[in-house]
Amino acid sequence: DQQVKQNSPSLSVQEGRISILNCDYTNSMFDYFLWYKKYPAEGPTFLISISSIKDKNEDGRFTVFLNKSAKHLSLHIVPSQPGDSAVYFCAASARETSGSRLTFGEGTQLTVNP
Amino acid sequence: DTGVSQDPRHKITKRGQNVTFRCDPISEHNRLYWYRQTLGQGPEFLTYFQNEAQLEKSRLLSDRFSAERPKGSFSTLEIQRTEQGDSAMYLCASRHRILDEQFFGPGTRLTVL
Numbered sequence: 001d002q003q004v005k006q007n008s009p010s011l012s013v014q015e016g017r018i019s020i021l022n023c024d025y026t027n028s029m030f031d032y033f034l035w036y037k038k039y040p041a042e043g044p045t046f047l048i049s050i051s052s053i054k055d056k057n058e059d060g061r062f063t064v065f066l067n068k069s070a071k072h073l074s075l076h077i078v079p080s081q082p083g084d085s086a087v088y089f090c091a092a093s094a095r096e097t098s099g100s101r102l103t104f105g106e107g108t109q110l111t112v113n114p
Numbered sequence: 115d116t117g118v119s120q121d122p123r124h125k126i127t128k129r130g131q132n133v134t135f136r137c138d139p140i141s142e143h144n145r146l147y148w149y150r151q152t153l154g155q156g157p158e159f160l161t162y163f164q165n166e167a168q169l170e171k172s173r174l175l176s177d178r179f180s181a182e183r184p185k186g187s188f189s190t191l192e193i194q195r196t197e198q199g200d201s202a203m204y205l206c207a208s209r210h211r212i213l214d215e216q217f218f219g220p221g222t223r224l225t226v227l
Contacts, residue, residue, distance in 0.1 A: 004156075032214050043118070043205055043218035044157065051214075089156050095214065101147060101170065102207075102216060104156030 003027045004092050006105035014113055019077040021108050023090030026071065030092040034102065035064060035075045038087045047088075048075070080112045116140060118219035120206050126225045127196055134192045135222045139208030146189050147216060148181055149205040150174065157205055163189060196226045 005024045013019045021035075031052040036044035050057040050064045050073070057064050063076045077084055087109050091102040119138045127133050139146050144165050149157035160179070161171045165186040175181075178196075183189040193200055203223050207216040 034215065036218075041220075041223070043120075043207075043220045046215050046217060049215055091156070093214070100145070100209065100214060100216070101159040101162055102149075102157070103159070106154070106156050 002106075003030075004090055004103050004105040006088075006090055006108050008108050009106070010109040010111070012111045012113060013080050015082055016079045019075075019080045019084065019110055019112065021075045021077075021088050021090075021110065023073050023075075023105055024071060025073075025092050027092070027094065027103070028071070029094040029097055030103075032093045032095055032100070033064070033066060033073050034091045034093075035062075036089045036091060037084075038089060038107070044089060077110075080110075082112045082114050084112050085110055118206055118208050118217055120204075120219040120222050122222060123220060124223045124225075126227065128227050129198060130195055132192065132194045133196060133224065134190055135204055135206075135224075136188060136190050137206030137208075137219060138188045139206070140210075140217060142210055143208035143217075144186070144211045145209040145216075146183055147207040147209070148189070148191055149207065151203040151205060151221070152201075160191075193224075196224075198226050200224060201226045 034049040035047045038044045066073045087107045090105040093100045147162040148160040151157040163183040178194045203221045205221045207218045209216045
């Protein structure tokens with residue numbers, strides 16, 4: 001039962017353009033969503049998060065959008081830079097019922113070409 | 115460096131041996147989580163502690179796995195009688211009591227031969 005899904009295993013964009021990474025979830029108890037970036041042989045690095053009471057959160061080049069009715073969220077990176085090349089994981093938690101343990105998607109490999 | 119640290123970074127062992135990993139969380143963080151990540155997958159939750167109390171364990175955590183956080187600071191994860199299927203990256207994360215974000219350590223890569 002994959003409660004968090006990232007349907008695109010990979011994404012390739014040109015430097016300076018927008019990167020859009022997508023994530024879908026099925027558990028309606030999820031109320032907090034996070035995006036992590038991961039380089040090989042390192043742990044995930046926290047990027048940005050959003051609570052279910054919001055539909056948008058922005059931090060510099062990174063913006064996360066949440067569509068609760070569609071159970072869908074997306075991460076926008078603009079402008080994309082070669083250093084953004086990494087695996088991006090979407091994660092979700094149900095803070096009141098599960099101790100805030102995170103459920104992750106499978107990840108999307110982003111490649112930003114110079 | 116005040117981030118989450120894990121030791122060792124890499125461990126190679128033979129099937130049937132016991133291994134123990136250590137995690138040191140960020141100092142004011144009262145919650146500590148263990149996850150496991152296999153190739154091509156996202157991290158999967160194993161267990162978590164609030165202070166020294168282990169509050170939840172995943173069904174992924176078989177009887178061969180045990181975790182402790184005796185003084186509410188560092189934590190250890192032990193795997194007894196390792197199997198080849200235990201080969202994975204073991205990740206530790208910590209979280210402050212009033213914040214929602216979890217911060218991860220660099221992980222311990224376990225290879226069981």
